Amino acid sequence: MAALQVIPIMFYIIGLGLGDYKDITVKGLEIVKKCDDVYLEAYTSILTCGSSALEEYYGRKLIIADRDLVEQGADDILNEAMKKRYCVIDPFGATTHTDLVLRAKEKGVQVQVIHNASILTAVGCCGLQLYSFGETVSIPYWTENWNPDSFFSKACNNYRNKLHTLCLLDIKVKEPTLESLTKKKKEYMPPKFMSVAEASTQVLKIIEKHKKTGETPEINEDTLCVGLARIGAKDQQIVVGSLTKMAEYDLGPPLHSLIIPGPVLHPMEIDYLERFRI
Template sequence: MLYLIGLGLGDERDITLRGLEVVKRCSHVYLEAYTSILLVDKPKLEALYGKELVVADREMVEQKAEEILELARNTDVAFLVVGDPFGATTHSDLHLRALQMGVSVQAIHNASVLNAVGVCGLQLYRFGETISIPFFTETWRPDSFYEKIKLNRSMGLHTLCLLDIRVKEPSMEALCRGKLIYEPPRFMTVNTAIEQLLEIEERLQGGVCGPQTLCVGLARLGGESQYIVSGPMEELLTIDFGPPLHSLILPGHTHIMETEMLHHFRVTPETKRLAVKLSDDVSDGSAEEE
């Protein structure tokens, strides 16, 4: 049996009791490590689970999925996913491959960013299509997601923006020299996401956003150092949201209750002081820094 097990969003304690029971009896346990990250490192997970974890990076999942599935044909294998197992298309693909190979699959669900964002007060059923914002490069500045935000806003729907994570990405410059060298991990911040959105808006002039557009920045959602701020884009640019992971929401039309909740998270001098404190606390070790 292949078990796709959600770990939740915070630390090693967020796994469900059912998920923990399954992990403890599995002969092989893989930790998916490129679509998202937990706020703790692997040894803490291993200490609680009582199992050695094999880190499954993008290369392993994309190139050696059949090996994992062959193991699951004859024994119990756990594939651990930050958030919920179906929060990324990669895991749906693994599920489909298992079914095509005749391998039994069972999912054990958990909280993900897709439902945890409700903590900011915006109602989940009023969200439109979720989009992902990739890092710009000198030669690649994509904007295909812009039209999706525009469509959501035209219907009064909120847009959740998932921000780019670059973990164990090969250096293209090194590859051109025939060497495989990985770039340092990079995690997009709320600030970078806003800067890129404003650049796209200046280029396309579609009226999707501007310096005064209300948005919501979220950092380390589900963790003890969770941090949420709402306000105009130009004001959120001045906030240090601290270590990853970050997300961004562009609200659509808001109900009065949603408006009141967002007001609770508005930018204030105290908000900025709290941002500095939380960032220092995480860096000093009261929460694990990724």
């Protein structure tokens, strides 16, 4: 029998990986099994496998905690973390907890990050070279009075610089309903995830607006785009076509991402993308 491994008292942040419960790393799993308390970050709704599948596989009770709770309750947790082993399982790949880590360090609590795959690099599976990506942008859900489009100028800037743009699409989880905002007990809207079709439709509206003012933006309705869905999961999907086509295409359940490749592609990138043509 292997010697029982003792993990040090520490605050761990563990990347979950992109697909299902088996996408955690071996090291991450060992720590999850041995920590005194295991938090799972709020975005459970983005899990492709559901939190109960995680609990069963890990053999651990998971404390489902939204980001606010983790960060607001952080002081209590961190005060305990000198004596106990805590870990936070992070569906986004364990790199975005700057605030939490800073506060841990202030209190003298050791932090260890167990890295895992992230959508930021997994998108390389569509065949576009990761080194040719410019700044990543986020496309937010528009509301009646709020139609931000600054991401579009960033994407155009990348395009001018012959770089690809990865567009991360908005996620709304735990949004209080308007009616409940004034009440004591908040009620939440069902989670929603922007699809490639929704994102493309918004981009088309921005292009339309620019054209009305006589501009001709670098990115237009005919620009080649890549739509990605559920990358890393068994049923992942990649499709390639014009922005107009993307606005009509249904890629199924979340999570989706959209890539606007630069204007000049490497021959191998072209060969690769061709296989995913709509």
